[in-house]
Amino acid sequence: MTEEQPAGTQGNTQARQRLLESALRLFTIKGYATTTVREIVAAAGVSKPVLYYYFGSKEGIYLELMQEPLGRFEAMLLEMFRETGGARGRIITLLDRIFQLVLTEVGVTRLMYAMYYGPPQGAPYFDFEAYHEKIVENVRFLVEQGIADGEFQSGNPDDMAWALVGAFNVAMEEQLCDRPPRLDRQGLLRILDLIMAGFEPQRNKETERC
Amino acid sequence: MTEEQPAGTQGNTQARQRLLESALRLFTIKGYATTTVREIVAAAGVSKPVLYYYFGSKEGIYLELMQEPLGRFEAMLLEMFRETGGARGRIITLLDRIFQLVLTEVGVTRLMYAMYYGPPQGAPYFDFEAYHEKIVENVRFLVEQGIADGEFQSGNPDDMAWALVGAFNVAMEEQLCDRPPRLDRQGLLRILDLIMAGFEPQRNKETERC
Structure with missing residues (x-):
């Protein structure tokens, strides 16, 4: 060509x-x-x-804008899939990397929000939910691994995944505002840690000093 | 008139x-x-x-749409302010009531998201952030109360508030999609409980049985 x-x-x-x-x-x-x-x-x-x-066409340039980060996003998920280690560390790494991708693509992410929440405007269909669903699925998968390995206490993996994805979402949305964001990457990592501290099994205080 | x-x-x-x-x-x-x-x-x-x-005017009807729920929202916050009880219960009640307000105003909330994230479109200024900031402030205030009362362990009240607001946001945003929401009111309450379980002081297992 x-x-x-x-x-x-x-x-x-x-x-x-x-x-x-x-x-x-x-x-x-x-x-x-x-x-x-x-x-x-x-x-x-x-x-x-x-x-x-x-x-x-105009449709073509719009779809390219929306799809281009999806390729990198999916490549990152594949790479994460091959990693080993504890669920807690893998969840942190996963959401941290996606957050950094958002930081390099703030303009595209903002347009995605505008197209997703705004009036249709005759734009060609794009599956915005695919991004979000993949994040939720991957986090839930790791939560289930954490429960299976005894790293997390047993619980509803959907709820645990939503709690983590909620923190990620709110940190991402802070980046899309006109004013300076009140949450940065370090803030997100602290909040994920805070939430997962609640997932840990109650410390088994052996009565060793008795 | x-x-x-x-x-x-x-x-x-x-x-x-x-x-x-x-x-x-x-x-x-x-x-x-x-x-x-x-x-x-x-x-x-x-x-x-x-x-x-x-x-x-058109501007006037738009502003009325945006402002009308704000009045009810602020009245609810004032009412919550007068309540007593533990921080955990008050946080649940607060976010549950705001979530129910969102459920009765899904259409207006969706328009708010469209106007907030979308192109300006010549609409008159409306302070969308006011809603969000008030939620964050009120939750943080209750978290600080929980820490002061020993109901929560000490920690960064901002991070703790963000974790809770993140769960609220993701549950709210699920209501704005074209497909059926994957999170409902009961789901939100379960997730808030899950997050706050992590805020509780490590159970002080008195070595009473030794």
Whole structure:
């Protein structure tokens, strides 16, 4: 396909990147519905064929914005899956890495929230829930492992997963505000620790000093 | 001001209610920016002067939608403030009551999320954060009381409050989805219990049987 690249953009992946950034900014500020291809290419300083070459359409550039972090997210989950160690440490690592991905993609995450909660605006379907469900599933899986290994006391793994995902969500949403976030990465890690301290089996105080 | 009520609406607070419901539905589906006064009054089956009489403008009906639950929310917080009892019970009651308010106002809450996370759309300023900050503040106040009373072990009251508010948030956000929520009121109460179990002082197993 590189033969069909429009004149003046040979090997110019910077143009592609500028288009993504311009689209993200315009969709966020103006909304998806009222943003035009003309505005996106003008903001990126390229011609319309460059956008069509890389993304096909406005729908295409929108879907690329939404899907690109999903690939990295899923690769990270796969990698986490191969790790060994205690449930507590793996839960911390998992949610910490996803949080760091959010920090590098604050703009895209904010647009996801706008599209998920906002009016449909004629945007093509994107399964936003996939992200959230995968987080919940993976955390629950690790909680179940922790219970099976006796690292956590027995309990409802769904509830335990929700408690942890709730802390993650609130920390993520703090990053999406216009004002400075009141929770940072260290804060999230402290809160996850605090919640999991409650999951630990009651310390078996052997009456060794009697 | 009742003398200035437009003809045909004397004492007809149903028209006011229909206008609010129509505006909420249109702002949610179409977005605030593209919804017109003409569409709102047509959906409500009233004439423009009726909307102007009750709300003054599109901005006015929007602000009324956003502010009306805030009054009930603040009244509830004041009432909670007068209650006595342990921190644990008061935290459960507080978040349970706010959750029930959300359940009765799912549509308004969804519009709040759309306006908060979505593009500005030219809507008048509304301090959405006020709701969230008041929840965080009140929960932290009760956590501090619990620590002072020895009901909770000492710890960072901010982190403890965030853990609880995170669970509340995730349960609230589950109600705003298009699919059936995976968490209900009982689920939220179980998760709050689970988190607070971790706040309790380590049981002081007196070596009474030695």
